[in-house]
Amino acid sequence: MAGDAEPRTQTVGRTPPHPLARCLPGLPLGAFAAVACITAAGASWLSLAAASCVLCASVWTARRDQRRSLAQVQMRGEQAAASSARVRSFAAAALPIWARQLETVRSAGDGEVDRIARAASGFLARLEDAAGEAPAGGSRKFASDLARTGRQVDALVAALRQSQDSKQRMVQDIRGEADRLQETAGEIRRIAMHTRVVTLNATVEAARAGAAGRPFATIVADMRDLVQRTAQTSDDFSRAIERLYDMVKAAFDADARGPGAAALQQTEELVQDVLMNFRALGERLDAAQNEVKRERDVLRAQIFGVVEALQFQDRASQVLSHVVASLGSLEKRLSDDDAQLDTRAWLRDMAASYSTPEEHASHAAQPRVAERRGEITYF
Amino acid sequence: MADKLIMVVDDSASLREVVSFTLKKAGYGVVEAADGRQALARLEEAPRFHLIVCDVNMPELDGIGFVRELKKIARHRFVPVLMLTTETREDRKVAGQMAGAKAWMVKPFRPEQLLQAVAKLVLP
Numbered sequence: 001m002a003g004d005a006e007p008r009t010q011t012v013g014r015t016p017p018h019p020l021a022r023c024l025p026g027l028p029l030g031a032f033a034a035v036a037c038i039t040a041a042g043a044s045w046l047s048l049a050a051a052s053c054v055l056c057a058s059v060w061t062a063r064r065d066q067r068r069s070l071a072q073v074q075m076r077g078e079q080a081a082a083s084s085a086r087v088r089s090f091a092a093a094a095l096p097i098w099a100r101q102l103e104t105v106r107s108a109g110d111g112e113v114d115r116i117a118r119a120a121s122g123f124l125a126r127l128e129d130a131a132g133e134a135p136a137g138g139s140r141k142f143a144s145d146l147a148r149t150g151r152q153v154d155a156l157v158a159a160l161r162q163s164q165d166s167k168q169r170m171v172q173d174i175r176g177e178a179d180r181l182q183e184t185a186g187e188i189r190r191i192a193m194h195t196r197v198v199t200l201n202a203t204v205e206a207a208r209a210g211a212a213g214r215p216f217a218t219i220v221a222d223m224r225d226l227v228q229r230t231a232q233t234s235d236d237f238s239r240a241i242e243r244l245y246d247m248v249k250a251a252f253d254a255d256a257r258g259p260g261a262a263a264l265q266q267t268e269e270l271v272q273d274v275l276m277n278f279r280a281l282g283e284r285l286d287a288a289q290n291e292v293k294r295e296r297d298v299l300r301a302q303i304f305g306v307v308e309a310l311q312f313q314d315r316a317s318q319v320l321s322h323v324v325a326s327l328g329s330l331e332k333r334l335s336d337d338d339a340q341l342d343t344r345a346w347l348r349d350m351a352a353s354y355s356t357p358e359e360h361a362s363h364a365a366q367p368r369v370a371e372r373r374g375e376i377t378y379f
Numbered sequence: 380m381a382d383k384l385i386m387v388v389d390d391s392a393s394l395r396e397v398v399s400f401t402l403k404k405a406g407y408g409v410v411e412a413a414d415g416r417q418a419l420a421r422l423e424e425a426p427r428f429h430l431i432v433c434d435v436n437m438p439e440l441d442g443i444g445f446v447r448e449l450k451k452i453a454r455h456r457f458v459p460v461l462m463l464t465t466e467t468r469e470d471r472k473v474a475g476q477m478a479g480a481k482a483w484m485v486k487p488f489r490p491e492q493l494l495q496a497v498a499k500l501v502l503p
Binding site: 110113114116117118121124125128304307308309310311312313314315317318355356357360372373374375376377378379 | 392404465486496
């Protein structure tokens with residue numbers, strides 16, 4: 001309202017001037033003309049009459065001019081009053097519309113900011129759930145389980161290999177025992193051969209002894225049979241030892257060459273391959289989860305930055321609500337024709353309603369104040 | 380910290396969302412109220428609060444008025460109050476202090492700033 005800026009109060013019309021004052025502007029000229037007539041024509045009744053006419057005419061002209069001026073002033077006063085009434089009428093119509101428009105902007109902004117804030121909170125919560133609170137916790141357990149399984153497989157393979165080695169040693173031990181038994185059998189054969197020689201000599205001596213040697217010859221013959229059987233038994237024993245050794249060795253060799261050993265070897269290789277693949281997979285999972293965690297931290301910082309920026313919407317909303325309230329008060333004041341609009345008091349009341357430093361700075365047309373984010377005072 | 384209950388009082392739903400989310404992520408329990416009157420009603424519903432975070436400019440009953448009313452309730456009079464506001468004028472800050480608030484924080488804030496203040500003020 002441009003007309004409200006400077007004057008403290010508004011008034012319409014002026015006090016009408018004194019009747020004599022209406023005539024004053026035209027009188028000096030008329031009086032001069034009347035004096036000139038009398039002076040020129042002398043103090044006769046004709047000159048006096050002429051002077052009176054001139055004077056009356058000047059008075060009449062002056063009064064006519066005054067009436068015209070007064071009418072113009074009154075017209076201007078009426079125009080001003082009409083203009084003021086139009087301004088009031090316009091304000092009464094426009095102010096509530098502006099107030100509603102601003103309130104629409106404020107509430108729409110608040111609604112959208114509320115929606116954004118809820119969405120940001122929900123997104124952050126889902127991000128935290130997806131990335132997990134303990135970085136790489138799942139993959140670490142996976143790697144730990146893999147390592148334990150690998151150790152178990154290694155122990156199993158080692159046990160099987162040890163079993164294989166034990167069998168080899170057993171074969172060698174059996175070979176050693178068989179050799180010792182062969183030696184013993186050989187010793188028995190030697191003893192049998194020597195005994196046979198002794199029995200031959202005894203037979204010869206028994207024959208020389210004649211009849212007295214017959215019982216001795218019988219004993220010698222029995223001994224010869226015994227030696228024969230001993231030698232035979234020793235040979236059989238020796239052959240049996242060899243057969244037994246061959247059978248045991250054949251059994252162990254068949255086991256070593258057979259499908260069990262190959263399967264063990266293949267199984268070991270297969271398990272090691274699988275374990276290696278799972279270890280690689282675990283490392284990739286670990287790396288991926290660390291990457292997710294880094295991205296989560298970056299996103300979280302960005303979202304918190306957005307959320308922090310949204311707080312400025314709260315300040316904007318407060319400013320708009322104060323403007324809306326001020327427009328409402330102005331509308332009420334202007335709707336009262338008799339009310340005076342005191343600009344200074346009005347501005348003082350506006351400043352008292354402010355709640356943000358930006359409002360105070362704008363009110364005083366001062367530079368925008370520096371932000372004091374999170375400044376805290378403890379009492 | 381889930382056993383510590385904090386009330387958040389602010390007429391701005393987005394601010395309540397921001398503050399509540401920050402506190403809940405830090406492990407605090409949160410109850411919300413949209414103005415001072417609603418906050419007084421909420422006080423009756425919980426046995427104990429460990430902290431109240433309160434805006435100043437609110438309809439119905441503003442933050443400073445709420446703190447004055449809070450101090451009249453025997454069960455909750457010792458609950459610390461952190462005023463969270465856009466107001467920076469000293470006279471308003473003094474009014475908050477005189478009403479019984481424990482701290483005055485200017486919005487906007489970073490989450491870590493809020494959490495630092497809460498950790499300092501929350502009742503054990």
